[in-house]
Amino acid sequence: MNRSSIIALGIFAAILAYFLSFGADSTRKLQAGFYSLISPFLKSGSGIQKQITSVRTGLQTLEEVERDNASLKVENRSLKATNQALRDVEQEVNRLRRALEYKERSIFRLVPAEIVARDSSTWWRTATINRGKNDHIESDMPVVTDQGVVGKTTTVGENITIVLLLSDENCKVAASVEGTREQGIIQGERVSGSVTPLLDLNFLSKQANIEPGRKTYTTGVGGVFPSGLLIGTVQSFRVRELDGQARIAPAVDLSHLEDVFVVTGRK
Amino acid sequence: MIFFIILLVLTFLAQMAEFFLPPLEWMYNARIYLVPLIVFYGAMALPFPLVLMQAFFAGLLLDMVTVQALGPRVEISVGWSILLYAVLAAIMHGLRPLFIRGRWEVHCIMSGLCTSAILLSQYLMIAFRRGSLVFTREAWWQIGGPGVIAMLMAPLAFWILHSLGRLTANPYLPEPEPYE
Numbered sequence: 097m098n099r100s101s102i103i104a105l106g107i108f109a110a111i112l113a114y115f116l117s118f119g120a121d122s123t124r125k126l127q128a129g130f131y132s133l134i135s136p137f138l139k140s141g142s143g144i145q146k147q148i149t150s151v152r153t154g155l156q157t158l159e160e161v162e163r164d165n166a167s168l169k170v171e172n173r174s175l176k177a178t179n180q181a182l183r184d185v186e187q188e189v190n191r192l193r194r195a196l197e198y199k200e201r202s203i204f205r206l207v208p209a210e211i212v213a214r215d216s217s218t219w220w221r222t223a224t225i226n227r228g229k230n231d232h233i234e235s236d237m238p239v240v241t242d243q244g245v246v247g248k249t250t251t252v253g254e255n256i257t258i259v260l261l262l263s264d265e266n267c268k269v270a271a272s273v274e275g276t277r278e279q280g281i282i283q284g285e286r287v288s289g290s291v292t293p294l295l296d297l298n299f300l301s302k303q304a305n306i307e308p309g310r311k312t313y314t315t316g317v318g319g320v321f322p323s324g325l326l327i328g329t330v331q332s333f334r335v336r337e338l339d340g341q342a343r344i345a346p347a348v349d350l351s352h353l354e355d356v357f358v359v360t361g362r363k
Numbered sequence: 364m365i366f367f368i369i370l371l372v373l374t375f376l377a378q379m380a381e382f383f384l385p386p387l388e389w390m391y392n393a394r395i396y397l398v399p400l401i402v403f404y405g406a407m408a409l410p411f412p413l414v415l416m417q418a419f420f421a422g423l424l425l426d427m428v429t430v431q432a433l434g435p436r437v438e439i440s441v442g443w444s445i446l447l448y449a450v451l452a453a454i455m456h457g458l459r460p461l462f463i464r465g466r467w468e469v470h471c472i473m474s475g476l477c478t479s480a481i482l483l484s485q486y487l488m489i490a491f492r493r494g495s496l497v498f499t500r501e502a503w504w505q506i507g508g509p510g511v512i513a514m515l516m517a518p519l520a521f522w523i524l525h526s527l528g529r530l531t532a533n534p535y536l537p538e539p540e541p542y543e
Contacts, residue, residue, distance in 0.1 A: 097411070104412030108419060108449065115423075115442035120432045123441055130427040137379045145383050216381040217429045218394050218482055218505050219489055224382075236434075251432060265493065266433055286493070289391035289501035 124235070128253040131224065135212070135256040138224060142212040204322070206240075206357035207231050212256070221264040221284060221293075223247075223353060228255045231358075236320050238359040244326035244347030245269065245314060246356050257358070262327070263293045263350050270317035271297055271327050273342070278304045279315055282327055282344060291351045295328060300340035306333045312344055322359065366533035367413050370405045370524075371420055377401055378424045391501045393508025398425065399478040400513055400520045402448055406455035407462040407470055408528055409535055414456050418448035429485070439488050447484055451477040467521060475514030482506045 097105075118126070131138075209225035227233055229252055239246040239259045247261040260267045263284035271282045280299040288294075297312060310330045316323030328344040335341075377397035386392040398421050405417045422445030431438040455477065461469050483506050490496040 101411040104415050108415045111419070112442050112445055112449075115426075115445065116440050118437070118441050120435050120437050123430055123437045124432040126441065127427055127430055127432065134379065138382060141379060141383050213382040215428075216378070216384070216394075217485075218392075218509070219485055220429055220431060222431075260431070260433070266431060266438065286489070286497065287499055287502040287505060289504070291386070291388055291392065 124251050127251045127258070128228075128256075131251065131256045131258065132228075132253040135226075135253070138213040138256070139226060142210075202357075203363055204359045205361045205363055207233060207360055209239075209257070209356050209358055211353050211356065215261075219286070220266075221261040221350075222250070223259045223261060225257050225259055225356060225358070226255065227358060228253045228257050230254055232360055233257050233358050238321045238325070239356050240325060240359060241348050241353070241356055244328065245321065246348050246350065246353065248320050249358060259356070261350050262295060262346055262348075263288070268318075269321055269327060270315045271312045271344075272315045273297070273300075273304075273306055273330065274311045274313065276304065276306065276310070278306065278340075279317075280339075280342075282312065292346070292349060294331060295344040295346060297330075297342040297344050298339060300333075300342060302335045302340050304333065304340045304342075306330050306340075306342050308332060311347075312342075322362075366528050366531045366535075367405075367409060367417070369527060369531060370401060370409070370417060373524075374398055374401050374417065374421050375424065378421075378428065382428075387508065390508040391504035393505050393512070395512055396478055396481075396509050397516075397520075399448075399451075399481060400474055400517055401524065402452055403455045403470065403474045403477060404521050404524045406452040407459055408524070408533060411453075411456060413535075414452050415449060418452040419445050422446070422448040425481075438492055439485070443488065444481075444485075447481055451480060467518070471514055471517035471521065474517045475510040475512075478513040479506050479510030482509060 207227055209227040209231075211223050212226045213224040215222045223246075225239075233249060233252050235249050235252050237249045239248060245262055247259045247264070247267055249257050250260045251258045261284070262269065262282070265284050265286045267284060269282045270279065272279045278300050280297045282295050282297050284295055285293050300306065308330050312327045312330065314321040314323055314325040314327060326347045328346040331343045331345050333340060333342045377400075380397060381395070384395045384397075386394050402417055402421045406414050409417065423441070425444040425448070426439075426441045429439070429444070430441055455470065455473060458469060458473065486502065486506060487496075
């Protein structure tokens with residue numbers, strides 16, 4: 097090893113030691129700065145990805161087009177008959193939809209945000225949204241959609257925020273099961289082979305015997321998530337050595353998220 | 364030096380591209396990693412101080428996109444990925460004589476193994492932090508799968524990078540030895 101290599105190694109070791117000594121606050125600041133720096137790349141990349149996806153989903157083979165055409169002709173005749181009857185209903189539905197606009201009907205102050213990037217790593221499940229400190233977002237704020245809980249904010253930059261998804265093992269949420277007195281802690285799996293991973297609801301009583309289909313809600317314990325937010329639906333229940341565990345299908349499709357809301361407080 | 368800067372830019376762009384590469388469902392959600400290939404090519408084609416600089420840059424990028432600061436604790440401190448990349452790049456740099464002799468296949472295989480080594484190390488670190496070590500079939504696929512993909516992509520990636528090196532007159536690129 098020549099002299100320049102030894103000097104380079106020494107400098108490298110010193111800088112490495114400096115970084116290894118970083119605490120949580122310094123790490124958060126550094127990460128927020130980094131994400132603010134790369135946010136233009138993420139935002140433009142997200143736009144390109146959406147365009148590519150829309151073109152790809154629009155492409156069909158000739159056979160598929162013919163098949164679609166035949167079935168659409170049949171469907172068209174049937175729809176013409178019902179169309180007239182539905183006209184009045186349509187107006188009413190539109191009015192109700194507007195009335196039930198999630199942001200308006202929510203009891204929380206919500207900041208709408210768009211997912212600009214998903215996690216690029218194997219072991220951590222996060223998403224990046226296009227809102228940050230400028231929108232009064234802070235770390236440890238719940239992130240939801242009109243369907244239920246998505247996760248919570250971690251590192252917050254000026255115009256960008258990292259959201260720790262509910263499916264990550266580190267995102268723990270106190271939850272209760274509807275129609276029972278059972279409460280436990282929901283957390284994601286460390287490794288999942290599925291695009292839509294299930295969640296584990298741990299620390300239930302062994303006698304709980306929770307039926308599939310029951311809904312789980314946040315309890316408000318822990319201080320991050322307010323109570324009453326839908327988390328998911330029970331898929332199965334099993335008794336372990338010390339407790340009962342339920343498998344939960346998240347209410348929100350975390351793999352196809354596009355728009356979310358950050359809960360910044362109550363109205 | 365121009366080639367070194369190009370490699371840094373490519374490393375950055377590859378890291379950005381990884382955000383938009385979806386996991387492979389048919390491979391138990393294994394992911395495609397582009398950055399290690401660029402770093403490991405740099406380990407063969409650059410002198411040791413520049414290899415360290417590139418490993419530092421790639422490691423810092425990886426740390427920034429993976430680090431989780433939750434409340435008062437950080438799961439894996441910033442710096443561990445830098446160390447990982449530096450160690451693996453140094454091993455690859457040690458195999459440079461083979462690269463000079465034109466034996467690229469060793470580096471293609473090593474790129475795959477080193478990519479998997481990064482994932483295995485990360486997994487072991489989080490297992491240590493979270494207090495339980497569980498190796499499921501999915502975990503093995505998510506560690507081994509990216510390595511296999513890297514091995515398959517390496518010949519093309521190395522050829523492109525090598526051509527770039529020649530185009531930019533990278534002074535550290537090896538000349539074929541007279542007896543070959």
